Amino acid sequence: MPPPYSRPTCALARSPCGSCGSPRLKDWQAGTTGIPLVDAGMRELWATGYMHNRVRMVVGSFLTKNLGIHWRLGEEWFWDTLVDADAASNPFNWQWVAGCGDDAAPFFRIFNPETQAKRFDPDGEYVRRWAPALSAPPIVDLQESRQAALDAYAEIKD
Numbered sequence: 001m002p003p004p005y006s007r008p009t010c011a012l013a014r015s016p017c018g019s020c021g022s023p024r025l026k027d028w029q030a031g032t033t034g035i036p037l038v039d040a041g042m043r044e045l046w047a048t049g050y051m052h053n054r055v056r057m058v059v060g061s062f063l064t065k066n067l068g069i070h071w072r073l074g075e076e077w078f079w080d081t082l083v084d085a086d087a088a089s090n091p092f093n094w095q096w097v098a099g100c101g102d103d104a105a106p107f108f109r110i111f112n113p114e115t116q117a118k119r120f121d122p123d124g125e126y127v128r129r130w131a132p133a134l135s136a137p138p139i140v141d142l143q144e145s146r147q148a149a150l151d152a153y154a155e156i157k158d
Helices: 024-030 036-048 053-066 071-081 089-098 113-120 125-130 142-157
Strands: none
Touching: 024 036, 024 053, 024 071, 036 053, 036 071, 036 113, 036 125, 053 071, 053 089, 053 113, 053 142, 071 089
16 A cells, blocks of 8 residues: 555545646656746756745646646655655655645645736745746647636536
């Protein structure tokens, strides 16, 4: 039997919760999503092995809810790249952000990277440091992907 932290504890989340083979995963990992705060965070992670907790929540929410990619793939990437990865907190934090753990953020809580950047990087210093020359167009429309995630949640809970 797998360890309890390797599977979601919330009954709603035991349903399929995301794609495991999306080509968008590589864009997320490389910081080439076209979403400035997400790209800056992922590039910082690759360069330093670290990322601020607020940015971790944003990139996790983006992966699981905007891209519809399973949280385990994000958890595995963080395990491979974070210098402070922890066998207990890493999977539980991913379950929290994906909305599928015991003490999870509600599934419908979707971090908007643009709002988060305005609130926590108002001068754009962080984004300029880690993603100074973004040229890729966004790989997903934030409003459309948010609505798709909410629609999927509505189907699961009914």
